[in-house]
Amino acid sequence: MSHTVLVCxxxxxxxxxxxxxxxxxxxxxxxxxxxxxxxxQKYRELKPDLVTMDIVMPDMGGIEAVREICKQDPDAxxxxxxxxxxxxxxxxxxxxxxxxxxxxxxxxSRVLEAVQRVLG
Amino acid sequence: xxxxxYAALFLTESRExxxxxxxxxxxxxxxxxxxxxxxGLFRAIHNIKGMAATMGYTGVADLAHLAxxxxxxxxxxxxxxxxxxxxxxxxxDALEKATDGAAAGTGEPAAxxxxxxxxxxRRAAAPAPPxxxxxxxxxxxxxxxxxxxxxxxxxxxxxxxxxxxxxLALQRAEALGRITALRPAATAFERDDFDGRFSFHxxxxxxxxxxxxxxxxxxxxxxxxxxxxxxxDAEGPVVPARQIRVDLRxxxxxxxxxxxxxxxxxxxxxxxxxxxxxxxxxxxxxxRLVSGLQTExxxxxxxxxxxxxxxxxRLVRDLARDLAKQIRFEVEGGDIELDRAILDELGDPxxxxxxxxxxxxxxxxxxxxxxxxxxxxxxxxxxVRERRSVAIRVSDDGRGIDRAAILAKAKRDGxxxxxxxxxxxxxxxxxLARPGFSTAAKLSGVSGRGVGVxxxxxxxxxxGGSLEVHTEAGKGxxxxxxxxxxxxxxxxxxxxxxxxxxxxxxxxVAETVEFDARAVxxxxxxxALVVRDRVIxxxxxxxLVAARADREPARxxxxxxxxxxxxxxxxxxxxxxxQDIVIEPFDAPRGMPPYLGGATILADGAPALILDAAALV
Numbered sequence: 069m070s071h072t073v074l075v076c077x078x079x080x081x082x083x084x085x086x087x088x089x090x091x092x093x094x095x096x097x098x099x100x101x102x103x104x105x106x107x108x109q110k111y112r113e114l115k116p117d118l119v120t121m122d123i124v125m126p127d128m129g130g131i132e133a134v135r136e137i138c139k140q141d142p143d144a145x146x147x148x149x150x151x152x153x154x155x156x157x158x159x160x161x162x163x164x165x166x167x168x169x170x171x172x173x174x175x176x177s178r179v180l181e182a183v184q185r186v187l188g
Numbered sequence: 189x190x191x192x193x194y195a196a197l198f199l200t201e202s203r204e205x206x207x208x209x210x211x212x213x214x215x216x217x218x219x220x221x222x223x224x225x226x227x228g229l230f231r232a233i234h235n236i237k238g239m240a241a242t243m244g245y246t247g248v249a250d251l252a253h254l255a256x257x258x259x260x261x262x263x264x265x266x267x268x269x270x271x272x273x274x275x276x277x278x279x280x281d282a283l284e285k286a287t288d289g290a291a292a293g294t295g296e297p298a299a300x301x302x303x304x305x306x307x308x309x310r311r312a313a314a315p316a317p318p319x320x321x322x323x324x325x326x327x328x329x330x331x332x333x334x335x336x337x338x339x340x341x342x343x344x345x346x347x348x349x350x351x352x353x354x355x356l357a358l359q360r361a362e363a364l365g366r367i368t369a370l371r372p373a374a375t376a377f378e379r380d381d382f383d384g385r386f387s388f389h390x391x392x393x394x395x396x397x398x399x400x401x402x403x404x405x406x407x408x409x410x411x412x413x414x415x416x417x418x419x420x421d422a423e424g425p426v427v428p429a430r431q432i433r434v435d436l437r438x439x440x441x442x443x444x445x446x447x448x449x450x451x452x453x454x455x456x457x458x459x460x461x462x463x464x465x466x467x468x469x470x471x472x473x474x475x476r477l478v479s480g481l482q483t484e485x486x487x488x489x490x491x492x493x494x495x496x497x498x499x500x501x502r503l504v505r506d507l508a509r510d511l512a513k514q515i516r517f518e519v520e521g522g523d524i525e526l527d528r529a530i531l532d533e534l535g536d537p538x539x540x541x542x543x544x545x546x547x548x549x550x551x552x553x554x555x556x557x558x559x560x561x562x563x564x565x566x567x568x569x570x571x572v573r574e575r576r577s578v579a580i581r582v583s584d585d586g587r588g589i590d591r592a593a594i595l596a597k598a599k600r601d602g603x604x605x606x607x608x609x610x611x612x613x614x615x616x617x618x619x620l621a622r623p624g625f626s627t628a629a630k631l632s633g634v635s636g637r638g639v640g641v642x643x644x645x646x647x648x649x650x651x652g653g654s655l656e657v658h659t660e661a662g663k664g665x666x667x668x669x670x671x672x673x674x675x676x677x678x679x680x681x682x683x684x685x686x687x688x689x690x691x692x693x694x695x696x697v698a699e700t701v702e703f704d705a706r707a708v709x710x711x712x713x714x715x716a717l718v719v720r721d722r723v724i725x726x727x728x729x730x731x732l733v734a735a736r737a738d739r740e741p742a743r744x745x746x747x748x749x750x751x752x753x754x755x756x757x758x759x760x761x762x763x764x765x766x767q768d769i770v771i772e773p774f775d776a777p778r779g780m781p782p783y784l785g786g787a788t789i790l791a792d793g794a795p796a797l798i799l800d801a802a803a804l805v
């Protein structure tokens with residue numbers, strides 16, 4: 069059975085791109101969220117195997133969403149999607165419970181490596 | 189004659205040993221059969237004895253010798269009774285006093301203690317019980333607890349965000365045990381120039397291959413080295429951090445100089461701005477160097493909060509004895525780091541808050557059991573790193589603060605309107621922190637709390653931080669002391685109101701938005717702004733500082749301040765960009781409005797006032 073993924077990003081462009089990369093590698097995208105709040109709600113509903121999380125989003129940013137999700141499920145497997153120059157935020161996200169990160173612009177091979185590590 | 193420069197060294201090292209002793213005594217008290225604490229105590233006290241003798245401090249050396257003799261009898265099989273452990277606690281206190289006294293050239297250890305120690309060691313020696321355990325061999329390394337490794341890690345040079353990767357690797361290691369002595373400090377991981385190498389001490393019983401596997405599972409790890417074993421990779425050796433001791437005053441002086449350098453740098457940059465000359469280019473280069481120097485010095489000053497936290501287990505133990513209560517004291521986040529200067533200011537307020545929790549927060553065992561709680565009360569001291577601040581919490585699972593009684597008191601004192609029915613946490617804090625509150629109020633379960641809260645609130649504000657209280661009847665009380673990571677130089681947002689400029693520390697700025705009259709609403713009869721579905725009360729800086737009412741600008745930028753969970757929208761005339769500012773110590777004159785947190789000199793040489801975000805939200 070393929071792994072299920074929840075993709076969280078406020079840009080449709082990024083959601084589509086991450087979705088395509090993961091789809092082609094055989095993952096099943098079960099949901100998308102465009103805000104931190106939605107991410108938390110959908111995580112509760114869908115219980116996905118993996119979450120990709122953008123850092124800057126409206127209505128609760130990605131880091132706060134990570135904190136909330138990990139509060140409900142300490143084993144949640146969350147992969148942060150960061151832009152260059154956001155190292156401090158990524159460090160904070162990891163402290164909040166994120167399991168790995170990828171840096172934009174995305175290279176499919178890098179994304180998949182990180183996903184493998186997270187699902188380990 | 190011993191060189192006086194050794195006296196300082198003796199003092200610093202003895203204090204460390206005393207701290208170790210206290211920790212070990214606490215461990216031992218919990219498990220009197222364990223041999224590791226005894227051996228550790230023996231080593232520490234033996235070290236103090238050796239140093240004191242070298243210095244010619246015979247009083248200290250004698251005391252240490254007697255304490256050592258008592259420990260010797262225990263290693264020889266004498267049972268560790270509570271009385272004996274208490275005697276050793278007293279000896280360690282006396283040692284601490286005696287070392288300080290000796291270095292200052294005063295004081296001799298109390299004679300009655302020396303006598304008690306002497307008797308204790310003789311008593312044990314006389315009947316000579318047949319030593320039942322093989323622990324008699326002093327050299328027996330009867331290690332039971334987990335052992336540790338010094339671990340050096342190198343992140344692959346080409347990896348993106350090596351600091352974040354390092355943090356991942358660190359967390360994988362942390363899953364196996366306890367991490368201490370992290371070098372460089374975790375804050376270095378947030379910097380773009382972090383070179384990907386770090387080392388730490390990991391206390392674990394996991395074997396080395398498992399540790400290495402865990403760290404490598406973080407990805408992008410080039411090398412893992414253990415216990416100073418040098419591993420050569422493409423980037424050179426991973427070297428365990430070497431350390432030296434530095435007088436704190438030197439660091440303070442350096443910090444001050446760098447602060448002035450930053451101000452001068454800002455002025456130069458303002459003078460040559462955009463003129464494209466060779467001078468401007470050079471100024472840019474100097475500016476980057478100054479920034480680097482500043483980060484470096486701040487990093488040097490970062491100290492784990494355990495330096496202050498470590499003294500509390502002992503304190504709570506003594507308190508529990510005095511109060512005849514059962515208290516479990518727990519510490520979390522001891523490895524979180526803070527500027528030394530801030531950390532030094534936290535001992536006092538935390539002491540008050542912890543004492544309050546133990547004394548007033550926790551009920552007696554009978555009362556707890558009647559209320560369906562475990563007889564042992566719990567006090568938790570924890571530190572959590574937030575974006576640019578650290579939140580330190582003192583929580584108890586006691587009876588909580590009686591809101592009805594406090595509200596009645598607040599109404600009597602005119603702090604609350606007669607019609608108010610609910611005492612908010614904010615108002616509660618204001619009432620608790622009123623000078624003289626504790627002596628004035630003889631309310632059950634609250635008397636005595638006042639002094640501590642007043643001290644903690646005052647200290648938090650002086651450090652540019654805040655204090656919050658949360659209490660629930662029957663469940664307990666939590667005080668949250670929030671302080672910035674570092675003092676002295678902070679990044680600030682400059683804002684204008686009327687003709688004056690004000691600095692708002694960036695640590696408390698959540699975002700900036702445009703004031704939109706259509707988004708104005710009311711929240712508990714105050715003006716408020718709706719920002720992305722959140723209703724945030726507004727404060728107009730113009731009104732606050734009574735700026736002369738010349739024409740109000742058409743566009744009004746708004747700064748969303750955030751302290752903990754609370755937010756305020758500060759409406760200003762204009763935003764003037766960001767700048768590093770050096771906070772000048774500020775002896776608040778009487779009647780100074782609470783929302784002013786200090787003063788600074790801006791890049792153009794003009795002074796500006798610093799707004800205290802915590803007082804505005």
